[in-house]
Amino acid sequence: MELTSTNIKAMLNEHDLEGGNRINQSLTKLFQNLNDEQNRYEVMIKVAALNQIYSTAIQYITPVVDKIIQCIDQDHTKFSIERYSSLVDEIATISWKSATTGKSHTRTNLSFSSKYVHFLSDRKIPIYDSYIWILLVGYNHQAGLNLYNFSPPKSYEEFFKVFNSFRSNQKLDHITYYDLDKCLWQYGKNLLTQIIEEENVSMEKSKSILKKRLTSVSM
Numbered sequence: 001m002e003l004t005s006t007n008i009k010a011m012l013n014e015h016d017l018e019g020g021n022r023i024n025q026s027l028t029k030l031f032q033n034l035n036d037e038q039n040r041y042e043v044m045i046k047v048a049a050l051n052q053i054y055s056t057a058i059q060y061i062t063p064v065v066d067k068i069i070q071c072i073d074q075d076h077t078k079f080s081i082e083r084y085s086s087l088v089d090e091i092a093t094i095s096w097k098s099a100t101t102g103k104s105h106t107r108t109n110l111s112f113s114s115k116y117v118h119f120l121s122d123r124k125i126p127i128y129d130s131y132i133w134i135l136l137v138g139y140n141h142q143a144g145l146n147l148y149n150f151s152p153p154k155s156y157e158e159f160f161k162v163f164n165s166f167r168s169n170q171k172l173d174h175i176t177y178y179d180l181d182k183c184l185w186q187y188g189k190n191l192l193t194q195i196i197e198e199e200n201v202s203m204e205k206s207k208s209i210l211k212k213r214l215t216s217v218s219m
C-alpha cells in the first residue's frame with residue numbers, strides 16, 4: 001500500500017468503523033479522570049484496564065503499579081514528546097520476587113508501557129506494537145534501508161527512532177503520530193488477517209509469512 005493521503009484516510013476510517021476511536025476516547029477519559037500517578041488504586045485501575053483491553057499478558061500487575069508510582073509524578077504534564085518517549089523505557093522493565101517460591105523474576109513490558117505512556121501523554125507518542133514494527137521494517141526494506149531486522153526492538157528509544165526515520169523518509173511529517181500509528185496498525189492487522197484466512201495458519205505463523213512477503217515484493 002502506498003502511503004498516500006487517500007490510503008491513509010481509508011485506513012483511519014476503517015479503524016474508526018471497527019471501534020478503535022471509541023476505545024481510545026474511553027481510555028483517554030479514564031486517564032484524564034484518574035490522573036494521580038501517586039495514587040496506587042488509580043494506577044492499578046488503569047493498568048488493569050489496558051492489560052485486559054489489549055491482552056498484554058501481564059499476570060502480576062502489582063510490580064507494574066509499583067514501577068509506575070516510582071517513576072512518574074504529577075510533573076509529567078509538562079513533559080515534551082521526547083521526555084514521554086524516554087519514560088516508556090523507564091517503566092517497561094519490572095522485577096519482583098514470587099511470594100510462593102521466593103524466586104526473583106524480571107520482565108520487560110515494552111508494548112504495555114508504550115500504551116500506558118501513550119494515554120498518559122494524551123496520545124502524543126506512538127504505541128509500540130508488533131504489527132507496526134513489522135511494517136516499519138518492511139517499508140524501510142522496500143526503500144533500500146536495511147538498517148533493522150524484524151527482531152523486536154531492544155527499547156522504545158530504538159522503536160521511536162525508527163518510527164521517526166520512517167515518518168521523515170516517507171514525507172509524512174504532516175501526519176500526527178496518533179494518526180500514523182493507527183493507520184499502520186490497521187493495515188498490519190488487515191494483512192495478517194488476510195494471511196490467516198488464506199493460509200489457515202496461526203497469528204505467529206502469519207507474521208512470519210508477512211515478513212517474507214515484505215522482503216520479496218513491493219508493498
